[in-house]
Amino acid sequence: MTVASTPATSGILGSGERRAPAARLGVAVVHDLVAAIVTGAVKPGEPLPPEGDLVSSFGVSRTVVRESVKRLEEKGLVTVSQGRGTVVTAPSEWNLLDRVVISTMIENDETLGILDELAQVRGDLESSMAAEAARRRTENDVEHLTAALQVQREALGDLDAFQQLDRRFHDVVMKTSGSRLAESIAHTLVQRASEYARFHGDPGPEGFALTLVEHQRVLDAVAAGDADDAAEAMREHIARSWERRRLPR
Known part of the structure; x- marks a missing residue:
């Protein structure tokens, strides 16, 4: 052949x-x-x-x-x-x-279909972890999450720092959940995808400010111990964030 x-x-x-x-x-x-x-x-x-x-x-x-x-x-x-x-x-x-497999798939993904799937899977994983974080959170956890959001807010004008701190906020939510396997899978997916410019896309001038609003909703739900609202807030944030960044086909 x-x-x-x-x-x-x-x-x-x-x-x-x-x-x-x-x-x-x-x-x-x-x-x-x-x-x-x-x-x-x-x-x-x-x-x-x-x-x-x-x-x-x-x-x-x-x-x-x-x-x-x-x-x-x-x-x-x-x-x-x-x-x-x-x-x-x-x-x-x-x-x-x-x-190598996922990176090569993303590298050859002209329609962004793999990244669309990744956003869906990431939303499923992180929404379940946000719900668990709301159930398990302690006062100390809420303080850490509040601090993570505050530092991200202060970095609003610095693109690289803001993106790094965006991940840190998600990391704190995931660690609070105690779901080590889901956290590991979510980390792997984001780490592989973030090596490609198409994952970061073009969020637009208001994209980062909207991210802070959505993160605040996640924080409020986790702090209140509202698992359903925390899950919904995280799922919507990941979906909307990808919609803002997604480049045209």
């Missing part, structure tokens, strides 16, 4: 002239193979090109190709079986929390 050379799949058919340490070459090969899979250049149920073809295409050794295929298998992107070779799995099998 061969894969057509297009802008989306050029990585899988390398120039054969790569010259770098094997470890770095392996990273590049994995990235290009992941890109070929997540963009549909090689579809679920289809085999990757034979090992010899990949060696020639990428200009690397068989060892590098084999190690790269192992990394794909660990990420749930392929299965290796006797007789069928290395076959791409269904998207439901992919480890979307894996750094």
Whole structure:
């Protein structure tokens, strides 16, 4: 099998002239193979090109190709079986929390569909944590959350500082919830997405001021111990924040 050379799949058919340490070459090969899979250049149920073809295409050794295929298998992107070779799995099998997988999906996501899904999942996770934070909060927790919002308010004119403190506010809510698994997943999603300019988008001149208003509503609900209102406030904030930042398709 061969894969057509297009802008989306050029990585899988390398120039054969790569010259770098094997470890770095392996990273590049994995990235290009992941890109070929997540963009549909090689579809679920289809085999990757034979090992010899990949060696020639990428200009690397068989060892590098084999190690790269192992990394794909660990990420749930392929299965290796006797007789069928290395076959791409269904998207439901992919480890979307894996750094390379989710980053490559975002990188190739021209319609912003993955970021739309991410906002939805993040809203579900963080709204449940906000509700739990409202149930568990102590006076000390409320003080920490109030302080986090105040520092963010003071940084309104500093874009980089404001965005950092925005995350800090969310972190305090999540830590107050005590939901370590949900917190870890939410952190991973945001960290991967934040590496791309399209995640930050263009919130508009009033975007940051609106964020402070929405954060205040979350804080008030958590302080009052109102789990339902805290969940609703957080869900609406994440949805509206993404709507403000989202670039046109």
